[in-house]
Amino acid sequence: MEEELPLSCGESGKPVQATLSSLKMVDVGKWPIFSLCSEEELQLIRQACVFGSASNEVLYTTVNNEIFVLGTNCCGCLGLGDVQSTIEPRRLDSLSGKKIACLSYGSGPHIVLATTEGEVFTWGHNAYSQLGNGTTNHGLVPCYISTNLSNKQVIEVACGSYHSLVLTSDGEVFAWGYNNSGQVGSGSTANQPIPRRVTGCLQNKAVVNIACGQMCSMAVVDAGEVYVWGYNGNGQLGLGSSGNQPTPCRVAALQGIHVQRVACGYAHTLVLTDEGQVYAWGANSYGQLGTGNKSNQSYPTPISVEKDRIIEIAACHSTHTSAAKTQGGNVYMWGQCRGQSVTLPHLTRFSCTDDVFACFATPAVTWRLLSVEPDGHLTVAESLKREFDNPDTADLKFLVDGKYIYAHKVLLKIRCEHFRSSLENNEDEIVEMSEFSYPVYRAFLEYLYTDSISLSPEEAIGLLDLATFYRENRLKKLCQQTIKQGICEENAIALLSAAVKYEAQDLEEFCFRFCINHLTVVTQTSGFAEMDHDLLKNFISKASRVGAFKN
Structure with a gap:
């Protein structure tokens, strides 16, 4: 039985x-x-x-x-x-x-x-x-x-x-x-x-x-x-x-x-x-x-x-x-x-x-x-997307936070100026990365294969840092779009601070406008209370110029 x-x-x-x-x-x-x-x-x-x-x-x-x-x-x-x-x-x-x-x-x-x-x-x-x-x-x-x-x-x-x-x-x-x-x-x-x-x-x-x-x-x-x-x-x-x-x-x-x-x-x-x-x-x-x-x-x-x-x-x-x-x-x-x-x-x-x-x-x-694949044919873009982080075909792996991310040297050279120079005479099969977190660096590498990113607004700040460091201007724009979609009263000051730090002017302007439009609630948040002195000074000055403090 x-x-x-x-x-x-x-x-x-x-x-x-x-x-x-x-x-x-x-x-x-x-x-x-x-x-x-x-x-x-x-x-x-x-x-x-x-x-x-x-x-x-x-x-x-x-x-x-x-x-x-x-x-x-x-x-x-x-x-x-x-x-x-x-x-x-x-x-x-x-x-x-x-x-x-x-x-x-x-x-x-x-x-x-x-x-x-x-x-x-x-x-x-x-x-x-x-x-x-x-x-x-x-x-x-x-x-x-x-x-x-x-x-x-x-x-x-x-x-x-x-x-x-x-x-x-x-x-x-x-x-x-x-x-x-x-x-x-x-x-x-x-x-x-x-x-x-x-x-x-x-x-x-x-x-x-x-x-x-x-x-x-x-x-x-x-x-x-x-x-x-x-x-x-x-x-x-x-x-x-x-x-x-x-x-x-x-x-x-x-x-x-x-x-x-x-x-x-x-x-x-x-x-x-x-x-x-x-x-x-x-x-x-x-x-x-x-x-x-x-x-x-x-x-x-x-x-x-x-x-x-x-x-x-x-x-x-x-x-x-x-x-x-x-x-x-x-x-x-x-x-x-x-x-x-x-x-x-x-x-x-x-x-x-x-x-x-x-x-x-x-x-x-x-x-x-x-x-499920709808048919047997894959476009070039679909083929590249599917090969990201594939250990079976990769010839390079990045070690980040104790985890491996698998990649292909030739694609990285084609897609990124930084890798074109750093991998030119590099015969290593493993590259250790400590400057950025695993989610951020994985999102960056995936972007090189897919032209898109999928991150939370908070993680996108880290990717914005990376994009600035590697001078990837299109990636900076994508990061700014992601951050904009996740802004709220509680994180507005933090996102504004990040925009200023990484010279993301479009994002800075967006965050500033959001703060002005929600000024009463934003000024009561912990982020505003802990705001950097110079940033606070500039914020108040700019807010005054646009008449934010007028009755």
Whole structure:
């Protein structure tokens, strides 16, 4: 028997791990919920994740880097601040300006999202502390999770039914939430309300991949070993037994086999080796192991797909379905298929594993965060934009605040006079930068690839400093535009001071006019009270000349 879930919110949905894919020609229209979107809205979609017990919720990003949601909104899982369902896409303003690197969701459902900056946000169902914010109150809006993660850059996330995992750039795993079977790896069965590092056998290991089963957890380390913990009633831990495991334990049966990836279904597990071989274990009542029968397996079992090597495996918690893609581009599926049981890998007509879950699985969900390109052609500008911070093609990396930013020397020379001279005879592959902060310097480099910036007004001041230093006049103008959009009574004096300091005359004039138009409130702020003496003197003089102090 496969384990039962505690009931919540009248939902019976199961979790699915969703990680950023690099797909082209994915037709989001194959998922029924997108029939609620207009053709114009569909054309703008660049990332998407369908989730919920009946694939009745969706989150997607657009070409303009805006995030939209729609669906039934169980337990506030759309993050809109309410529990009202919506059949029209609504913008998720609380994450405005954030770019999604990866996300995952659980059964409640709850959402765990990591941004490209490595920040973690959670919202939705929280009866078991699966949001990691220290409470058991449902989260109606995205909450930034900083406890034990504030100095970490999260690069992967995974949700079980009611527990959550994240993987950091330094190979550490943190877990929180429901722990009735030891799935957070703490050694006990007490729920974990905040992120806690998973140690034990992982203490000195560098983890490269994580996944969650319904109530179990998996980690692949850089040496190719697989570590497992949590519920094991169907043998889904691959340890040859059915006893639960409260702390990480290595899958000894894979000794000598180098695993690259792990994927978890409802109650079964798939792994992909560096040789393109798939192994499976766990529940098999729908043939989801691909062994040709419906018998559970508690040891890793090799699965024969075809002679061509496998390059991708896919499974998700909402279904009992498995899929794989070969190097030659063939896509296979097995397990539950529209109510039928397929016990051996079956060749499909699809070109990507995502379509298996859109067309064959029940419910029709996405097993990962889709990245959608409207067609196969990219303009030069789009190609350059996509290559920014890409370690696979970069030949130069900047070390800023302990983090790397990947770039290409030839593009920097073409785009920036400063780099044209500084990189001329520079053979170094790493450049350390201490003069500017990581967000500021990353925004500068990204600007060289995209001709645009995305920063808060406060961070834009730092970028204005950089633009002045590097004599990048167009960038100075963009910074001034950003700062103007964020001005308010509280920060007006600070922005005016920055404009004067960096000789941004247009911005200085704008800030001065704003201060004059809101003079009563501005003069009562702490910024005005702490104003530099010379700046204050000049401000009063100029304000007098325009008649600001006349009755």
